[in-house]
Amino acid sequence: MNTVPETVFDPVRITAQPQAIAGCVAPEYYAAEVEHIFRRVWLNLCHGSELPNPGDFLVKPVPTLGVEVILLRRDDGGINAFYNVCTHRGNKVVRTRDRGNARAFSCGFHGWTFDSAGALIAAPDEAQFSGLERCAYGLKPLATAQWQGFVFVHPQSPAPQPLEEWLAEVAQNLEGGPLTELVPTARFRAEVQVNWKVFSDAFCEGYHVATIHRRSIADAFISQENPYCHLAGMRLYRHHSMVSVRGGNPNHRPTPTEMLIGKFGGSSYGTGQEGGFDHLPAGLNPERVADWNFDIVNLFPNFAIHVGADFAYSYNFWPVAVDRTVWEVGIYQAPPRNWSQDVALNYMRILLRDTLREDVNTTEATQANLMSGVLESIALSRQEAVLSHRYQVVDTLLAEAGWRP
């Protein structure tokens, strides 16, 4: 009954032509992406565990849109989201803290006060305003929805399309999977001088593993049978995509630390899957390769989740200019049973952090070179088809919006 949805694009055909790079270097292209894509799609802002209790709120900057969003947990478990903009004179309603628990928000400028549903409930000296209709001055809302523990907003409220419809082409692949069993255990952040698509491209293929990660994880990933870390499979949908990353070198000699974490219940790369894959949905590792490591789930435009059997990583790429991106990383793991397992789980967070610094270090030099004008296009292999796919989806949406380069 759990079948794998049909894909839309063919990896061979989509990589047949060189990829033009204008979309990564031209400021007007970036402006069009913000206007015609980022303002018109569902965007992940946080994980639901950041708002565990009714009344918990979080003020989240969304640099791409140039705004802050107040996210608040309702009594019924749902989430309300508002722009952090006072409807009186435009001040930030919440400006002294970025999280807390509240039933109402009072603007520090003149004291306009809004309840947790965003309604204006008090405007001091209200009689001095001519015909102020409170119902017209509530906080401006965003549409919200939750999926697999993650909180999404749509800049338009109501959203033109429900989140479940937007994610439908990939959501089924993860239904019943491990994401809802995992809790956040680490968060990282960086501002990087690179286009958001070039940045995302660094995390979508196995081709770089043997070179970029030669000092760290390559030996665990790269086997004689799969020397270029070919993907087990690839699903390119209308907007989103998924790939399956292999990670088992049978000849890898575990380090002393890997032996320890294997014994005490941490997970690591290339350790194989005990007990097979019966507990995983058919859409994760659909090829059921024995040396499966994780699937990369690219949720268009700027959110990716790497989903393993007992861990996940999330990546948000927030463009702030054609050549600048704010990057947020989350790590999610199963709760440890005891304190030695907690130590063992620590290792994966440290190893990922260090290997991410290997990944990111190529990006700023790449962007500078692309900006130099030396190249007009780049070559992508079939293993890099997810990159071609994202460029094509961007171009398609811009064309549908009537925008031409």
Add this chain to the structure above:
Amino acid sequence: MTGARLPEGFGDLEPFAQRWCLESMTQRSALRLGSGLDELDRLYAALVERMDDVLTHLAAFPADRSLPPPEHNLYLLACAFMEISPAVELFRAADVPDGFPAEKFEILSG
């Protein structure tokens, strides 16, 4: 500092406890990056033979209850081992060679 920081039976690790029992990944990472590889090698050599005992000891304590202070320090020392492990086992350098600058990579939690 006087008095034992670590549980009975782990006295041989006391010389490392004062410097390396740090509460957060941010602190542990900063100390790793500020240390020479020779110091990391000495810490690693002292801990690697004892980590099985350390983790066996900590396995008796369920994660949903906080640890007694000596075990908490032992836990922090074990976390320090994990922090320096890639430097010693993989990179043979305190920092990530050819890595994105650590000062531009924020550890918000971990």
